[in-house]
Amino acid sequence: MKTRPLALAAAATLAFALSLLPGCSKDKPQFADAAAQAEKKLEEKKALGDNAPKEVEGKKLNAFFPETLEGGKRTFTTEKPGYVEAKYQKDGADLCTVTIADLVDNADSKDKYAKSTEKVAGYPVTTFGKKQSMLLVKDRYQVKIISDTLTHDQRKALLEKVDLKGVAGL
Amino acid sequence: MTNNLEELLSSLPESNMTVRLLNFLDYLVPGEWNNITSLHLAVREATGETDEDVIGAVAGRAIELYMDEDTGYQGAVRLYSMVDSASTFAGFTSMAAKLGEDVEWLGFLESVTPKLETTQAIDAGLKLACELGAFCMTNGLPGDSIGDFMGAVASSAKEDKMRLAAWIACDCFLPLGPDFMLKIIETTERASESDFMQSGLFQRVASFLPGGGVDEKKQLIGENVRAAEGYVNGFVAERGLSHEGVLSRVKEFIDVNEDRLDYASAILDMSTNVFLHTGTQSVARRCITRAYGEI
Numbered sequence: 001m002k003t004r005p006l007a008l009a010a011a012a013t014l015a016f017a018l019s020l021l022p023g024c025s026k027d028k029p030q031f032a033d034a035a036a037q038a039e040k041k042l043e044e045k046k047a048l049g050d051n052a053p054k055e056v057e058g059k060k061l062n063a064f065f066p067e068t069l070e071g072g073k074r075t076f077t078t079e080k081p082g083y084v085e086a087k088y089q090k091d092g093a094d095l096c097t098v099t100i101a102d103l104v105d106n107a108d109s110k111d112k113y114a115k116s117t118e119k120v121a122g123y124p125v126t127t128f129g130k131k132q133s134m135l136l137v138k139d140r141y142q143v144k145i146i147s148d149t150l151t152h153d154q155r156k157a158l159l160e161k162v163d164l165k166g167v168a169g170l
Numbered sequence: 171m172t173n174n175l176e177e178l179l180s181s182l183p184e185s186n187m188t189v190r191l192l193n194f195l196d197y198l199v200p201g202e203w204n205n206i207t208s209l210h211l212a213v214r215e216a217t218g219e220t221d222e223d224v225i226g227a228v229a230g231r232a233i234e235l236y237m238d239e240d241t242g243y244q245g246a247v248r249l250y251s252m253v254d255s256a257s258t259f260a261g262f263t264s265m266a267a268k269l270g271e272d273v274e275w276l277g278f279l280e281s282v283t284p285k286l287e288t289t290q291a292i293d294a295g296l297k298l299a300c301e302l303g304a305f306c307m308t309n310g311l312p313g314d315s316i317g318d319f320m321g322a323v324a325s326s327a328k329e330d331k332m333r334l335a336a337w338i339a340c341d342c343f344l345p346l347g348p349d350f351m352l353k354i355i356e357t358t359e360r361a362s363e364s365d366f367m368q369s370g371l372f373q374r375v376a377s378f379l380p381g382g383g384v385d386e387k388k389q390l391i392g393e394n395v396r397a398a399e400g401y402v403n404g405f406v407a408e409r410g411l412s413h414e415g416v417l418s419r420v421k422e423f424i425d426v427n428e429d430r431l432d433y434a435s436a437i438l439d440m441s442t443n444v445f446l447h448t449g450t451q452s453v454a455r456r457c458i459t460r461a462y463g464e465i
Binding site for chain 1: 174176177180209210217218219220221224226227229230231233234237238241242309310311312313314318321322325456459460462463464465
């Protein structure tokens with residue numbers, strides 16, 4: 001090994017230099033408009049300073065998630081300002097994900113309720129994509145069930161198991 | 171570093187030394203990791219949705235979440251980038267120490283480089299502490315108890331498992347041997363302030379760690395490592411990761427003698443960006459999953 005280290009070091013240095021090169025031949029950006037819009041929105045928020053809408057503290061949302069759902073055990077996976085997410089698993093398999101989001105600063109997400117024709121516990125219900133059913137409490141807090149396996153009706157039944165009264169009391 | 175999530179993912183290499191290493195270690199966590207370098211594909215993969223309107227809406231919200239510095243996602247990617255830049259420095263230090271042993275004219279390096287195993291153990295512990303730090307920046311502190319928090323860490327997603335497996339293989343098994351957790355815990359407890367100060371990684375990430383002085387930060391690293399001990403040992407046992415298995419696999423990847431495995435570790439440390447690469451993919455997945463959850 002007496003002479004190998006230098007060769008190895010040289011090879012490794014070259015490899016490291018190569019590893020820093022950015023990837024080539026990538027497609028053009030597909031979401032450039034979304035990025036421009038996000039930038040604009042962020043500037044508007046910054047301009048508001050202290051007057052920008054404040055999302056509810058994440059920890060305050062934890063209590064509204066049932067400990068179990070259809071025999072599935074709860075694992076909290078995210079807790080950020082205005083957003084908490086928990087996964088429910090039964091026998092090692094994912095049953096569903098439940099999220100509660102404060103939409104005080106996310107008006108776009110509320111638009112979809114304009115077409116809502118269903119209600120659960122008096123709150124408007126809608127769907128998004130293939131796997132989601134959600135409702136809107138007090139025109140601000142969105143409670144959502146995401147599942148690969150459950151139907152819309154089954155997801156609606158689970159929405160009722162979330163402490164919606166608690167959410168309404170925020 | 172860009173604040174545009176789409177550009178960030180696209181900047182990840184499709185093929186380089188890091189990607190080759192990860193593909194080589196993929197057998198440790200089969201089916202968990204794909205080298206996704208496009209936002210469109212990442213949204214499809216993370217949500218399982220195929221409708222372009224849905225994918226576009228989720229991608230748009232994910233871009234928004236990442237761009238807002240207050241959400242912590244950019245901070246997590248910065249922390250991952252520091253782990254790798256710093257490990258490069260530590261790798262050079264270790265290499266210099268080894269060169270010092272073998273080549274007379276480089277003998278002086280021995281007097282200025284730390285003991286190899288101490289540096290490696292400190293750096294391995296630091297990387298784990300940074301992983302938990304980045305997790306908190308990305309996911310917050312989920313739940314109301316330590317049990318809830320460790321449950322969240324254990325349920326973390328695909329790239330996280332790949333990164334943990336690569337850390338166990340390259341930063342733990344190779345330089346520290348099968349009892350690596352014990353060595354990391356003992357070393358971080360026993361190491362002096364100057365041992366920590368000699369770690370390039372520590373110098374880079376110290377400002378990210380809570381606590382005023384080196385002693386407080388050292389204590390925090392020790393607490394983090396001890397808190398994660400059960401999880402890491404469980405991961406090794408559950409997936410049947412073995413010291414011998416990893417060594418023979420790594421020897422296929424990098425031609426090095428059995429008695430100089432510390433060289434292999436140093437070379438991999440110097441030539442790959444495992445934390446930044448998979449960490450960026452982890453943060454992107456979190457932005458996407460949250461966007462899908464709140465849109």
